[in-house]
Amino acid sequence: MTTGIVIVVHAPLGAAMRECASHVMGNLDGMLAIHDIQPEDRPDDLAPDVLKDILEQEHGAGVLVLTDLIGATPANIAKRAVADAQAQGIQCCVLAGLNTPMLLRALTYRSLPLAETREKALAGGVQGVLRVD
Template sequence: MTGIVIVVHTPLGSAMLDCAGHVMGKIDNVAVHDIQADDMPDARAPAVVADILRLGRDGGGVLVLTDLVGATPANIAKRAVLEAQAQGVQCAVLAGLNTPMLLRALTYRNLSLAETREKALAGGVQGVLRVD
């Protein structure tokens, strides 16, 4: 099973996981890192790496979801993934987290990491629609 780590601006991660739990029920094997405005990447990245390593223990890989490319949470996520990959854990990052992306990732995490990543990406893109 693909583990999922959410690294986003506070309080988005906790709120997104609560929303997913409302839709899907109890959710396991997910870690959330809500990043504060004054958090430093060097200080926060080790905890993200630790969660990636913990969730990647079973060999299913870890999908890291973040919100804005180039922002502090995304930089922390990228740094953590590089460190975890150097330690032998298969992992990938997707940016632009939205609710459909998270729900797809959770729904299809029984697939390979590559397949889970693509399903999540498709869900995120397909979930953005003009509704008028």
């Protein structure tokens, strides 16, 4: 059992995050689903596609949906899809503020139950934001 991961973000961030994670971790085939949302996309139109990916990524431990900006179109799509998945009995949740450390932590700890994967990803995202100078 592993936690599924679905990314719903402003284009082209999803593809870039996949490339970055692949550079660090190697082949990611089947490990996550990406939705790069375009400016003209509407939540009502794309939430069913995201729901489909949530259902496909559910491997027994739930699904973590990662998005970039809370309140923006990708986050609204993610929230609708997660609500629909939860209504079908799928354990899932959304984290906003996606950054590279958050994604790498989610991928690294996806063998844990959803609640633990979520907390590891959240900690990675927060701890990855530092003043360097």
